Amino acid sequence: MPPITHVHEHLEQESRPLKRFVPPSLLTWHDNLKSIVVSNSPICSKICPEEGLNALNYTTAEAGNPFIEGWYADPDTAIYNDLYWIFPTSSLPYEQQTYLDAFSSPDLINWTKHPNILTVENVKWANKAVWAPAPAFVNGKYYLYFGANDIQEGEPEQGIIGGIGVAVADQPQGPYVDAIGKPLIGEYFNDAQPIDQDVFIDDDGQAYIYYGGHDHANVAKLNSDMISFGKFDDNTTFKEITPDKYVEGSQMIKKDGKYYFMWSEGGWTGPDYAVAYAIADSPLGPFETRGRILQQDNEIAKGSGHNGVIHIPGTDIYYITYHRRPLTETNQNHRVVCYDRMYFNSDGTIAPVNMLVKDNFADGDFVEWKTDGGVWGVVDQRLEVKSGSAAFAVQDTNFTNLVFDATVSVPGIANDTVSAGLVFRVNRASAGVAGFSGYYAGLSPSGILTLEAFESGNRTNHTSVAATFNTGVNIAVRVKAIGDSISIFLDDLETPKLSVSGASVINGTTGVATFGTDARFGSVSVAKASGT
Structure with a gap:
């Protein structure tokens, strides 16, 4: 990318x-x-x-x-x-x-x-x-x-x-x-x-x-x-x-x-x-x-x-x-x-x-999701993953311009090398978390918000900012991707914490992912960005 x-x-x-x-x-x-x-x-x-x-x-x-x-x-x-x-x-x-x-x-x-x-x-x-x-x-x-x-x-x-x-x-x-x-x-x-x-x-x-x-x-x-x-x-x-x-x-x-x-x-x-x-x-x-x-x-x-x-x-x-x-x-x-x-x-x-x-996982199930890596299940109306490495769960969608909302909860561990969050515009989902192409917006328990681009499983771009949020609780995360612009929001869904331009305009599926940590996800909603 x-x-x-x-x-x-x-x-x-x-x-x-x-x-x-x-x-x-x-x-x-x-x-x-x-x-x-x-x-x-x-x-x-x-x-x-x-x-x-x-x-x-x-x-x-x-x-x-x-x-x-x-x-x-x-x-x-x-x-x-x-x-x-x-x-x-x-x-x-x-x-x-x-x-x-x-x-x-x-x-x-x-x-x-x-x-x-x-x-x-x-x-x-x-x-x-x-x-x-x-x-x-x-x-x-x-x-x-x-x-x-x-x-x-x-x-x-x-x-x-x-x-x-x-x-x-x-x-x-x-x-x-x-x-x-x-x-x-x-x-x-x-x-x-x-x-x-x-x-x-x-x-x-x-x-x-x-x-x-x-x-x-x-x-x-x-x-x-x-x-x-x-x-x-x-x-x-x-x-x-x-x-x-x-x-x-x-x-x-x-x-x-x-x-x-x-x-x-x-x-x-x-x-x-x-x-x-x-x-x-x-x-x-x-x-x-x-x-x-x-x-x-x-x-x-x-x-x-x-x-x-x-x-x-x-x-x-x-x-x-x-x-x-x-x-x-x-x-x-x-x-x-x-x-x-x-x-x-x-x-x-x-x-x-x-x-x-x-x-919202209120049925205790995740019928539409396909997973790779980790152990997945629904706990307290949240999609939970137990994983010490990389894992993701993806839907079968194909969005380009989108607004993607979900909650993310990461445990309180002092480790800035692990994170959990949302994947979007994902291609090659069938290749699994080790081989996909697309974007990832992740939260590290140490207080870092990251936007990363992946190509065949390899990180090709990495942008991060400091972010204040509580671990162990549900953090509202919103991804807004329109054209080559991507904005990430945390809790305050009006003002982005991180924005980039010049991103690849590709279409692909949506999902959730973790890199090296357990996590819980909930209240998933993906929609075409209005006016596009």
Whole structure:
């Protein structure tokens, strides 16, 4: 890297628990989304006192995206028994997609995995490509709608079985068993491949199923038994509602009397995969397309799409759940499940969703991080490393101009040759801490703030200033890198302690590192610098 010039010193951040579990008894809200009781009374009662809600008012998955571990896709959602549920596809080769897992959480932070809630052993006609589960709760029974076998046009006429199935269980974690012994939708209607279903229950108790692949979407009425279809006024069963650029991934929500139909467009293996939406005054349309709300971010993740929606009961807080592919992953099935905040504008339209990069380690885990050297773990909501040499933990991001906030805690030892801090604009992360290229802002326990440039693991530039901070406590550190200028802040996030210009303008990942000392890190937040 070229030398850093113009240094400016300024003298003065079975089910098994995946993550720590908060008992549901601590919660005060109650809701059953996608639920229906067949009676003359209203359905989907939502009770949500103001107390207990503040903890669910997030900007993103504050404990890090992906928020569950493993390769998953197509996450749909429900609220059952005071818990938020995620029902995803297992993102594997088609022949290995023979089961479904689910995840539940009281707070959208701590998640419990429920493995094998549905397997092909309980659906005799299914043998592969079990996709996109859609949950519903009706009359004391839990239903799960799913695609299976990836049926193609013309195959039903050849006797090949596949399509959308429905399974039923007595509890949300299953086991789910086939409800009818055959596909609920096993043919193409209006050219729609029978996959990627969503079940929506309107305020009047009428249930609808939205579905479709191969660029076509249908809606049908479900009868109160949830395993058969009603008829529309024109005596048809399947009504086409295909919006422009529709590909797959139907999703329906209702807000303030308006119906929001969402879908994915583009190819699921490519960079153009995205979520778009349309609005209507009726669950049957006509739908007015409003455009994309979620697409890949070249600094954070690629291939984002196939969404669900979480609504915090009694509030105007919404999250979009979706899958995406980490930037450095090349396997098309290596998809992960994430969520971010979804905001509505005053006119009822949906604002574009911003993927955010945060991790406060409140879930006791560090799913998104890759480590090299040292022994890493989460202690007291801090990422801790035990190391007597060099070690780092990096994310999978690709920022050039950034604002990187975190807390750093170093032990009180009188040694100015050791330090811990933040790495950014990191290239060659796969080469490990001994071979990476990029920048490092470190704190030495002896009271020194250092900015260093690395090339293939070798220090090429070194700039340091004296800094006053306490050891053994969390020090807020901010790195602001814009173009060839880099500023480092400590605690006072308005006035930099150290600024340089003439730095190499490169892009790369972000992370934390230590050189010769134990350390703890927390409250990580990385964002594109505003105005760049």
